[in-house]
Amino acid sequence: MKKVKKNVVLGLAVVLALLLAGCGSAPPPAAAAASKGLGGVPSFVNDAYLNASEDVLIGIGTYKVGNDASKVGVGKTFAETRARADLSRQLSTIVKNMVNDYTATSEIDPDSALSFQEDITQTLSKSDLKGAKTIKMDTENGLLWVVMEYSKSAAANEVNQAASKAKLAVPKAAAFDALERMDAAFDKEAGGGPVPVDE
Numbered sequence: 001m002k003k004v005k006k007n008v009v010l011g012l013a014v015v016l017a018l019l020l021a022g023c024g025s026a027p028p029p030a031a032a033a034a035s036k037g038l039g040g041v042p043s044f045v046n047d048a049y050l051n052a053s054e055d056v057l058i059g060i061g062t063y064k065v066g067n068d069a070s071k072v073g074v075g076k077t078f079a080e081t082r083a084r085a086d087l088s089r090q091l092s093t094i095v096k097n098m099v100n101d102y103t104a105t106s107e108i109d110p111d112s113a114l115s116f117q118e119d120i121t122q123t124l125s126k127s128d129l130k131g132a133k134t135i136k137m138d139t140e141n142g143l144l145w146v147v148m149e150y151s152k153s154a155a156a157n158e159v160n161q162a163a164s165k166a167k168l169a170v171p172k173a174a175a176f177d178a179l180e181r182m183d184a185a186f187d188k189e190a191g192g193g194p195v196p197v198d199e
Contacts, residue, residue, distance in 0.1 A: 133150075
């Protein structure tokens with residue numbers, strides 16, 4: 001019985017020592033750097049994402065070109081379309097959060113809020129996101145990668161216009177001020193990052 005207690009105490013001491021040693025150690029610099037940015041993308045895409053200014057959204061799109069250089073022209077169009085879809089997805093998430101925050105502090109009923117959000121999102125999905133521009137394009141491992149940036153001020157204008165149209169369909173949301181809510185919404189989304197849209 002004493003031997004069992006001694007082994008249990010010794011085992012607990014080893015586990016405690018390992019836990020304490022793990023708490024005090026910092027990850028190696030390479031591991032810390034790898035945790036920043038996007039995973040599973042080429043370094044030039046990650047660099048463009050990490051080095052983007054805070055006043056832009058970054059969209060990423062891909063297209064499989066394989067080893068056929070003749071596909072790059074068509075591929076660019078598809079990859080840019082997918083990058084715009086990525087930007088649109090990010091805007092939809094921002095709008096959802098904005099409407100949820102608005103709903104929590106207003107007297108609008110949940111059904112009207114949902115309808116309002118859907119109207120804005122639908123308008124944004126049809127938008128061509130004027131002002132979005134390609135900042136990087138390259139191929140790696142048979143994929144054409146496109147990185148686009150879209151200014152937050154242009155995004156705020158798009159959302160504001162979409163919200164104005166949606167207010168016509170949902171008058172209960174008349175007090176919703178999209179421009180006023182954009183900065184807080186962008187701050188909430190900061191660091192969320194885009195997700196590549198694969199073929």
